[in-house]
Amino acid sequence: MAFWNKEIETMPRAELEKLQLGLLKKQVRTMYDSSKLIHDRMKEAGLSPADVTDLKSFHKLPFMKKTDFRDNYPDKLFLKPYEELVRVHVSSGTTGNPTIVGYTQKDMDDWAESLARGMVSFGMSNKDLIQNSHGYGLFTGGLGVHYAAERIGATVLPTSTGGTEKQIRLMRDLPVTAFAGTPSYLFHIADVCESMGVDIRRDTKLRLAIAGGEPWSESMRVKIQNKTGIRVHNCYGASEFYGPSFLECEKQAGAHVWADICYMEVLDENGDQCAEGERGELVVTMLQKETFPLIRYRIGDISAIEWEKCECGRTHPRLMRLSGRTDDMLVVRGINVFPSQIESVIGEIPYLSTFYHITLENQNYMDAMVIEVELNESSLSDDMVELAKMTRNVEERLKSVLSISSKVRLVLPGSLKRFEGKSQHVTDNRRYDW
Ligand SMILES: [Zn+2]
Structure with missing residues (x-):
């Protein structure tokens, strides 16, 4: 089994935690000295870097939030002058100002190191040709994957987003072995391959994929893998x-969340630390970042951290699949609904594809949730009774998971809008201004 940095990746947990605590203390000190935001917040809380002696005391530090980036737009959080920065990326905020992030050369190196370890961990090497369908531009996905793949000596085909037929022609005509993109785009490519008469197993050398950039479910992975024969590996970041x-x-x-690069906490509803392996809100601290502070950042994702040693031999903690976000949660008739729950039900039903769309409406002053789902090509039927039965089955399965009823519409394959970047699964048409 190959490693990129075996010594650090397989370091015994006790040693690793010692290393992590050392980095944590150093980073708090650096940020206290250089970042006004961190300095003021810690002072307000009556804390100084000397108070951080262990994890317990670190957990008393104030949180950072998404609004810190918005409030310090565009670059007031930056701690380095532009002479020392080598890159700036911009991510679209859901509301208000976009989030602007900068990188020193060390930040770039740490980023590439983190992803390079990950790529090698699922079998990528300098023998691979990776087709990178993430957007090259302000979005971090394209260039992030690009530099890490080059770092391990792989060859990059930087297709960026769009031009699906061209993407498929290239993956057929060149010895492309790996693919990076969003999970829904990978599924879309698999669909278009079918309509072009391209058999991924027979006509391409594709065997590995990195999928990320949007939340997705385990059942969606199974569907993509079965459909394409490609092993798909989840990617997490922001x-x-x-x-x-x-x-x-x-x-x-x-x-694998590299413990020398990042420290992740999981908090319960009361803001207390969850037990190991328990699900809660993720709070992220970057241990080596230079350009701006990221200390106890409430990223808004819900997941769990597992420290148990992985079968691959790596000792670093693992981040489990996301089960929603604290901020994309839909409240429907007073019930919390996560689109990921709906996706996972859809994934379990064999006659459905993975494309769906949720529309929320007011009907007679009541919230109504309509879920359109595409049927699989092979499950089309003219039999109305059969279709009604299939629809009812989906509605019942959804109700048992969501504890709320919804209206399901089964639609023809290919009829829902496709997104080449992140999927947009929800349209909220509800009005509250009666
Ligand atoms: Zn592993």
Whole structure:
């Protein structure tokens, strides 16, 4: 089994935690001395870097939030002059100002190191030709994957987004072995391959994929893998870290979060630390970042951290699949609904494809949730009774998971809008201004 940095990746947990605590203390000190935001917040809380002696005391530090980036737009959080920066990326905020992130050369190196370890962990090497369909531009995905792949000596085909037929022609005509993109785009490519008469197993050398940039479910992975024969590895990150940063190894048992690069906490509803392996809100601290502070950042994702040693031999903690976000949660008739829950039900039903869309409306002053889902090509039927039965089955399965009823519409394959970047699964047409 190959490693990119075996010594650090397999360091015994006790040693690793010692290393992590040392980096944590150093980073708090650096940020206290250089960042006004961190300095003022810690002072307000009556804390100084000397108070951080262990994890317990670190957990008393104030949080950072998405609004810190918005409030310090465009670059007031930066701690380095532009002479020392080598790159700036911009991510679209859901509301208000976009989030602007900068990188020193060390930040770039750490980013590439993090992803390079991940790529090697699922079997990529300098023998691979990776087709990178992530957007090259302000979005971090394209250039992030690009530099890491080059770092391990792989060859990059920088197709960027769009031009699906051209993407497929290239993956057929060149010895492309790996693919990077969003999971929904990979699924879309598989669909278009079918309509072009391209058999991924027979006509391409594709065997590995990195999928990320949007939340997705385990059942969607199974569907993509069965359809294409490609092993798909989940990727986790955010522009506030560096960009896509942490990848699943060949065991596909959660993304390895390198403990010398990042410290992740999981908090329960009361803001207390969850027990190991328990689900809660992720709070992220970047341990080596130079350009701006990221200390106890509430990223808004819900997941769990597993420290148990991975079968691959790596000792670093693993981030389990996301089960929603604290901020894309839909409240429908008072019930919390996560689109990821709906996606996972859809994934379990064999006659459905993975394309769906949720529309929320007011009907007679009541919230109504309409879920359109595409049927699989092979499950089309003219039999109305059969279709009604299939529809009812989906509605019942959804109700048992969501504890709320919804209206399901089964639609023809290919009829829902496709997104080449992140999928947009929800349209909220509800009005509250009666
Ligand atoms: Zn592993």
